[in-house]
Amino acid sequence: MTYQNILFEELEAGIHLLTVNRPKALNALNAETLDEIAAALARVGQDPAARVLLVTGAGDKAFVAGADIAQMQAFDSARAQAFSERGNRTFRAIELLPVPAIALVNGYALGGGCELAMACDWAIASERALFGQPEVNLGVVAGFGGTQRLPRLVGRSLAMELLTTGRLVKADEALRIGLVTQVVAPEQLRDKGLELARTIAAKGPAAVRLTKQIVQRGQDMDLVNACQQEAFAFGLCCATEDQKEGMQAFLDKRPAKFHGR
Ligand code: DAK
Numbered sequence: 035m036t037y038q039n040i041l042f043e044e045l046e047a048g049i050h051l052l053t054v055n056r057p058k059a060l061n062a063l064n065a066e067t068l069d070e071i072a073a074a075l076a077r078v079g080q081d082p083a084a085r086v087l088l089v090t091g092a093g094d095k096a097f098v099a100g101a102d103i104a105q106m107q108a109f110d111s112a113r114a115q116a117f118s119e120r121g122n123r124t125f126r127a128i129e130l131l132p133v134p135a136i137a138l139v140n141g142y143a144l145g146g147g148c149e150l151a152m153a154c155d156w157a158i159a160s161e162r163a164l165f166g167q168p169e170v171n172l173g174v175v176a177g178f179g180g181t182q183r184l185p186r187l188v189g190r191s192l193a194m195e196l197l198t199t200g201r202l203v204k205a206d207e208a209l210r211i212g213l214v215t216q217v218v219a220p221e222q223l224r225d226k227g228l229e230l231a232r233t234i235a236a237k238g239p240a241a242v243r244l245t246k247q248i249v250q251r252g253q254d255m256d257l258v259n260a261c262q263q264e265a266f267a268f269g270l271c272c273a274t275e276d277q278k279e280g281m282q283a284f285l286d287k288r289p290a291k292f293h294g295r
Contacts, residue, residue, distance in 0.1 A: 039067040041092070042074040048085030049231045050078050053092050054150075060099035061091040063146045063178075065117060067102075068124045075127045083294070085235035085242070087131060088227045089154055090138040091147070094220065097139045097163065098147030101177060114177075121146060121178035125153035129250050132243045134234060138227040139163040139214065144202070148213075149178040152187060155246065157213065158227065159205045160220040165213055168200035186253075188212055238276040239294040 041053040052074050054061040063071075078084045091097040101121065109117065128135050128150075137143075137150065137157035143165045151157040151165070159165075167180045175181060176197060185193035188211045196203065205217045218226045234242055244267040252260035271277050276292045283290035 035073055037070045037074070039064070040070045040074060042077070045088075045228065046232070046235075048083050048235050049088070049228070050074075050084060050086070051088045051090070053090050054098050055092040057091075057093035057096070059102065059104075060096035060142060061093070061147070062099050062102040062104075063121065063150070064102035064105045065120060068120050072124045072127060075124070075131055078133065079127075079131055084133050085239060086133055086231040087128075087135040088138055088231055089128075089135060089150065090224070090227070091140055094141060094162070096142040096147070097137070098144075098150050099142045100145030100147055100168075103172065106174075114174075118177040121149075125149060125179055128153040129155075132246065134242065134246055136227060136230060138223050139165070139205075140220065140223055145169055145176065145180070146178045149176065149180045149183065151213070152183040153179065155249075156215050158216045158218065158223070158230070159208055159214040160223045161205050161217055162220050163205045163208065163214070163217075164202050165208050166200060166202035167197050168202070170198060171200045236292070238271070238274070238280055238290075238292045240274050240276060241271050241280075244270060 039056055041055045043051050045051050052071065054067060056062060056067065078087050106117065135154040137154035139151050139157050139159040141162055141164070143151050143163060145167060148165050148167055167176050167184065169176045181197060184197060192211060195201065203213065205214070208214045209217050248263050248267050252263060275295050279292060280290045
């Protein structure tokens with residue numbers, strides 16, 4: 035498949051990079067871009083050799099400056115709902131992806147851009163990053179999960195403040211409130227993302243995939259059932275050669291060599 039609005043590449047074995055690529059519109063998400071993201075996600079999801087997905091924005095100004103206001107402006111109610119559902123489906127697909135997705139936030143992450151970063155398993159940011167849900171400035175609510183993921187990440191009070199005032203949050207505050215896990219110089223962002231991806235890619239693949247699955251699905255479950263899922267996953271891991279290798283390597287005092295089986 036050829037893409038018009040994203041770049042999708044395998045940087046190294048199992049490490050994929052998805053770049054939202056509409057720099058002239060600050061990488062705003064229109065329907066076509068959402069569909070291309072969904073198609074790329076499906077490819078990662080179907081690739082048994084996939085280990086990590088990195089998500090970023092083209093250029094040095096924006097990660098994603100939101101849903102495409104030019105496209106949304108003429109929406110009637112039915113089209114608006116369909117657009118919102120399309121975005122929500124696409125972002126949910128990131129959470130359901132079998133491998134971790136890490137957002138590399140290189141600039142504006144506003145509206146749909148902040149929501150994209152939050153749908154990833156975690157985000158790291160450049161010092162230039164700026165986060166916010168400014169939809170109220172446009173007379174709409176957040177449309178791609180912001181009203182749900184933001185309170186879960188930063189707590190209800192702060193989420194309400196940000197969602198109802200549209201206040202923007204700089205990288206250092208984003209770090210303090212838990213929107214991102216680290217902040218690095220702009221020129222280090224990609225290397226830092228790649229370093230994280232390599233670290234994860236070197237671990238037991240089944241263990242990483244199962245960890246993501248339990249963390250993501252467990253959040254929608256009660257604790258007892260979620261811990262039971264963890265026990266099942268632990269059992270599954272112990273049916274792999276990688277578990278035998280990982281534990282033998284520890285006992286032999288050498289690094290483990292995982293083969294994904
Ligand atoms: N959509 C479309 N185009 C955008 C855009 C966006 N979100 N953000 C920027 N652009 C375009 C600008 O129109 C401009 O295009 P040209 O005029 O050059 O053709 C180009 O990108 C450069 O932008 P600026 O000239 O404005 O650049 P500045 O550096 O001066 O300002 C800025 C950067 C990020 C502060 C500013 O562009 C800005 O405020 N952008 C809008 C940010 C924003 O409000 N984002 C939230 C979007 S709303 C829903 C579904 C979804 C959603 C809600 C409801 N339902 C269906 C109910 C989601 C909503 C959002 O995400």
